[in-house]
Amino acid sequence: MTWSHARRRDEEPREAVRPDTGTKSRPAGPAHPAHPAVRALAMLAAFAGTVLFSVVLARLTLEPSAASAALVHSNLRPGHSIGAYLEGASTVEAARQLGGNLLLGVPFGVLLPVLLPPARGLLRVAVVTVCLMTLVELIQGALVTGRVFDIDDVILNTAGALLGYLLIGLRLGRAVHPRRRHWWHRRPS
Numbered sequence: 001m002t003w004s005h006a007r008r009r010d011e012e013p014r015e016a017v018r019p020d021t022g023t024k025s026r027p028a029g030p031a032h033p034a035h036p037a038v039r040a041l042a043m044l045a046a047f048a049g050t051v052l053f054s055v056v057l058a059r060l061t062l063e064p065s066a067a068s069a070a071l072v073h074s075n076l077r078p079g080h081s082i083g084a085y086l087e088g089a090s091t092v093e094a095a096r097q098l099g100g101n102l103l104l105g106v107p108f109g110v111l112l113p114v115l116l117p118p119a120r121g122l123l124r125v126a127v128v129t130v131c132l133m134t135l136v137e138l139i140q141g142a143l144v145t146g147r148v149f150d151i152d153d154v155i156l157n158t159a160g161a162l163l164g165y166l167l168i169g170l171r172l173g174r175a176v177h178p179r180r181r182h183w184w185h186r187r188p189s
Contacts, residue, residue, distance in 0.1 A: 042176045046114035053107045060104065061136055064145045074141055074149040081152040101153050105129060105160025113165065113173025120173045122162060129161040130154060 075081045085094040108129045113120045119128050133154045141149030 039176050042114060042172075046111050046176075049107065050111050050115060053111070057104065057136065061140050061147070062144055064147070076149075076151055078151050078155060081150055082156070098156060101156035102160040102163070105133070105157035105162075106164035108132070108157070108161035109164025109166070109169045110172065111169070112161075113169045114176050117173065117177040120170075120177075122165060125161055125165045125169070126158055129158045133157040 082098065085097050089097070109125055112125050112128055116128075119125060137149045137151075137153055140147040
């Protein structure tokens with residue numbers, strides 16, 4: 001494709017004739033960003049959601065757990081504690097632990113694209129989630145009695161964030177923030 005055939009993103013898309021009805025319609029493409037007031041309201045709601053999520057995350061991960069006070073070792077082998085829950089725990093306990101860690105990551109995938117437009121993208125959401133959840137696991141393992149570092153928690157939280165991004169965050173981020181024009185999308189003058 002040559003530059004002369006490339007269409008600028010800010011140009012209006014051309015109308016196409018639908019073969020079945022003969023009527024003109026616009027081709028499916030990226031929607032225009034939301035009105036600035038709607039964008040501001042969405043950002044405010046995402047910020048409030050992040051604060052609420054942070055409080056819930058702190059309550060779930062940074063408070064001592066009497067049930068796990070006997071644990072004295074961290075898990076640095078990916079899949080080890082997931083396998084232990086699937087093999088040794090009851091179905092309800094395994095679903096609670098594994099599903100809870102998955103659900104704990106979902107808000108990251110939904111809120112990150114709204115709050116931090118540069119964090120949009122599957123890989124970026126994964127990297128930010130891994131970094132934040134590793135930090136949470138390190139803090140909980142070092143400072144909270146009865147809690148240990150578990151790499152499987154980071155893996156499950158990241159999987160939940162990616163699920164949340166694919167289901168909701170991708171569309172929500174595009175609706176709130178306009179698409180960025182990268183240097184390789186721009187035509188030379």
